Amino acid sequence: MSILSLMDVKKFFPTAQGVVRAVDGVSFDIGKGETLGLVGESGSGKSTVAYTVIGSHAPTSGSISFEGEDIGLQASKRPLSIKKRLQIVFQDPGTSLNSARTIRQTLEVPLKVHGNGMSRQQRLERVVGLLDLIQLPPAYMHKTPGMLSGGEKQMVGIARALATGPSFVILDEPTSALDVSVQAKIITMLMDFQRRFELSYLFITHDLSLMRNVASRVAIMYLGKLCEVAGTSEFFRNPLHPYTQLLLSSIPVLSDEEERLKPGQVISRGEIPSPVNIPSGCSFHLRCHRKMEICEHKDPEMVDTDQGHRVRCHLYP
Amino acid sequence: MAVTRILTTGTAPNRGENARRNWYRFSRNPLSIIGLTMVILILILAVAAPIIAPHPPSAGKFLNFSMASRAPSAENWCGTDVFGRDILTRVLYGFRFSLMMVVVVLSLVVPVGVFFGLLAGYYRSTWIDTGIMRITDIFVSIPPLVLALAICAVLTPGVFNAMVAVSLMWWPWYTRMVYGVASSLRGEFFVQAAELTGAGKWHILFKEILPNCLSSILTKMSLDAGWVILIGASLSFVGLGAQAPTPDLGSMVAEGSKYLPDQWWISVFPAFGIMLVVLAFNLLGDGIRDMFGTERG
Numbered sequence: 060m061s062i063l064s065l066m067d068v069k070k071f072f073p074t075a076q077g078v079v080r081a082v083d084g085v086s087f088d089i090g091k092g093e094t095l096g097l098v099g100e101s102g103s104g105k106s107t108v109a110y111t112v113i114g115s116h117a118p119t120s121g122s123i124s125f126e127g128e129d130i131g132l133q134a135s136k137r138p139l140s141i142k143k144r145l146q147i148v149f150q151d152p153g154t155s156l157n158s159a160r161t162i163r164q165t166l167e168v169p170l171k172v173h174g175n176g177m178s179r180q181q182r183l184e185r186v187v188g189l190l191d192l193i194q195l196p197p198a199y200m201h202k203t204p205g206m207l208s209g210g211e212k213q214m215v216g217i218a219r220a221l222a223t224g225p226s227f228v229i230l231d232e233p234t235s236a237l238d239v240s241v242q243a244k245i246i247t248m249l250m251d252f253q254r255r256f257e258l259s260y261l262f263i264t265h266d267l268s269l270m271r272n273v274a275s276r277v278a279i280m281y282l283g284k285l286c287e288v289a290g291t292s293e294f295f296r297n298p299l300h301p302y303t304q305l306l307l308s309s310i311p312v313l314s315d316e317e318e319r320l321k322p323g324q325v326i327s328r329g330e331i332p333s334p335v336n337i338p339s340g341c342s343f344h345l346r347c348h349r350k351m352e353i354c355e356h357k358d359p360e361m362v363d364t365d366q367g368h369r370v371r372c373h374l375y376p
Numbered sequence: 377m378a379v380t381r382i383l384t385t386g387t388a389p390n391r392g393e394n395a396r397r398n399w400y401r402f403s404r405n406p407l408s409i410i411g412l413t414m415v416i417l418i419l420i421l422a423v424a425a426p427i428i429a430p431h432p433p434s435a436g437k438f439l440n441f442s443m444a445s446r447a448p449s450a451e452n453w454c455g456t457d458v459f460g461r462d463i464l465t466r467v468l469y470g471f472r473f474s475l476m477m478v479v480v481v482l483s484l485v486v487p488v489g490v491f492f493g494l495l496a497g498y499y500r501s502t503w504i505d506t507g508i509m510r511i512t513d514i515f516v517s518i519p520p521l522v523l524a525l526a527i528c529a530v531l532t533p534g535v536f537n538a539m540v541a542v543s544l545m546w547w548p549w550y551t552r553m554v555y556g557v558a559s560s561l562r563g564e565f566f567v568q569a570a571e572l573t574g575a576g577k578w579h580i581l582f583k584e585i586l587p588n589c590l591s592s593i594l595t596k597m598s599l600d601a602g603w604v605i606l607i608g609a610s611l612s613f614v615g616l617g618a619q620a621p622t623p624d625l626g627s628m629v630a631e632g633s634k635y636l637p638d639q640w641w642i643s644v645f646p647a648f649g650i651m652l653v654v655l656a657f658n659l660l661g662d663g664i665r666d667m668f669g670t671e672r673g
Binding site: 114115147158159164173223 | 564565566568569570571572573574575579584587588590
C-alpha cells in the first residue's frame with residue numbers, strides 16, 4: 060500500500076531563455092515506512108520534485124496522491140490536515156530557521172497551527188519533549204539559531220517537521236551542508252525516528268553511497284527524468300543504467316576491497332546539460348559510454364526488468 | 377513545575393548575554409556614548425524644563441520691554457530677546473517641542489510605513505506591490521522640503537499641520553526600506569516552512585518577517601529623529617510651522633535673524649540648540665547602526 064504516489068508529474072518553469080523542464084514525467088510510489096532515495100546531480104530536478112510534493116508550487120501536469128487524497132493541483136489551497144501529515148526538512152539549516160526568533164517560538168508555530176487549542180503549558184511541554192527527542196537540553200528553547208551549531212540547527216529543523224506528528228517527511232539533502240561526523244549522527248537519528256514514528260521518507264540527495272545504508276529503494280534522476288528505480292540491494296548489486304554505473308564508479312573509496320564492489324571503471328565525461336536545452340533522444344546520450352545509434356533520436360521508455368527493478372534505457376527491452 | 381523552572385532559569389542568562397554583546401558593539405565607538413549621553417541629557421532638560429528653566433513665564437506670552445535685548449549675563453545666561461524673554465528658558469522649552477515633534481511624527485510614520493512595506497514586500501510582483509510602491513514613488517520623487525512646504529501652505533500654518541506634513545512625506549521611506557528587507561526574506565526557507573505548515577499571512581508578516589526588519593527600523597528611526605527636528609525647524613523658520621509665541625527653535629532662529637549681527641544671541645543660541653539635538657540623535661543613530669552590525673547607509 061503506497062502512501063505517496065506520483066503519476067507522470069511534470070513541472071516546467073518559463074524563463075527568458077526558454078522553458079525549463081525541471082521535472083519531465085516522473086512516476087514513483089513510496090510505501091508505508093519506506094525510504095525512497097532520490098539521487099541526482101545538481102540541476103537534475105530532484106529538489107523540484109520535493110517542492111512539488113510539499114506544495115511550494117503546483118505541478119504543470121500529472122497527479123500526486125497522498126494517503127489516497129489527490130494533492131496535485133492546488134499548492135497553497137491544501138487542507139490543513141494534509142499539511143499536518145506531510146512535512147519537510149530543508150537543506151540549509153542556516154536559512155530554514157528564523158534567526159530573529161527563539162527555538163521555542165519556531166517549534167511552537169506548527170503546534171499553534173495544528174494543536175487544536177493546546178494550552179500554553181501543553182505547548183511548552185511539547186517543545187521540551189521535541190528537544191528531548193533530538194537530544195538537546197530544554198534550556199535550548201530560549202536560544203536563537205545564531206547560538207547553535209549547524210548540526211543542532213538541522214536537528215531543530217527535524218524537530219519542527221516532527222512537531223505535527225506527520226506520517227511522511229521529505230528530507231531535502233538534510234545533511235549535505237554539515238560536517239561528516241554530524242551527518243552520521245543526524246542520519247542515525249532519522250532512521251531511529253522512522254522506526255519509532257512509522258514514518259515514510261522521500262530522501263533527496265546527491266550522495267549515492269549514503270543511500271546504501273538509508274534507503275529501502277533508490278531512484279536515479281537525470282535532467283528531470285528517472286533513469287532507474289530499484290530496491291537498494293538489487294540496485295547496488297546489479298546497476299543497469301549506464302548513468303548509474305557512472306555514478307557508482309565515481310564514488311571515492313578507501314580500500315581496494317571497496318573498489319572491487321564497483322561496477323568497473325566508467326570515465327565521467329562532460330557535465331549535466333542545461334534543462335532549458337535538453338539533448339534530443341535520450342537526454343543522457345552525450346555522456347553515455349554505451350551510446351548506440353538509436354539513442355540520439357529516440358527517448359527510451361521505462362521498462363520493468365525484474366523484481367520491481369525499473370530502468371529507462373535502450374539497452375534493456 | 378519542572379517546565380516552569382526551565383522557563384525562568386533559562387531565559388535570563390541568554391537575554392543578558394545578548395544585551396551585553398549589543399552594549400559592547402555599541403560602546404566600541406566613544407562617539408555613540410557621547411550621543412547617548414547627549415540624548416539623555418536633552419530628554420531630562422526637556423522634561424524638567426518647568427523646574428529648571430530660570431524664567432518659566434518667558435516660554436509663553438510675556439512682555440518685559442525693560443529687559444529687552446540684553447546680552448548674555450550672569451542673570452540671563454543666553455541673553456534676552458526683543459520682548460525681554462529669557463532665551464535659555466525658551467531654548468529649554470524648545471527642546472520639548474522638538475522632541476514632541478519627533479515622537480508624534482515617528483509614531484505616525486513608522487507603523488504606517490512599516491505595514492505597507494511588509495505588505496508590498498511579501499506580495500512582491502502582485503498588484504498590492506505595484507499599487508503601494510508606485511504611490512511611494514510619487515511621494516519620494518518630490519523634494520521633501522518642497523512637499524512639506526506645499527502641504528503646510530495649503531493647510532493653515534501651525535504645529536499640528538507641520539507634523540502632518542512631515543509625516544506625509546516621511547512614511548514612504550520606511551515602506552521602501554522594509555519592502556527591500558521583506559521582499560528578500562519572503563523566499564527564505566524559514567518563511568516557506570511557516571507557509572507550508574499552514575501558518576497565516578499575519579503570522580508570517582508580523583512574527584516571521586517583521587522581527588528581521590527591527591534592527592533596520594530602529595537604526596533608521598534614531599537617524600531620522602535628527603532630520604525630523606531639522607525639517608520641523610526649517611518649516612518654522614519660514615513661518616509655516618509653530619507660530620508665536622510658541623517657543624520653537626526654528627522660529628526663534630528666524631525672529632532673531634532680523635537682529636543679526638548686533639544682537640547675535642537671539643538667534644545663535646536657539647540655532648546651537650538645534651545643532652545639539654540633531655548631533656545627539658545622529659551620533660546615537662550611528663551607534664545603533666554599529667550595534668546591529670550589517671546595516672550600512
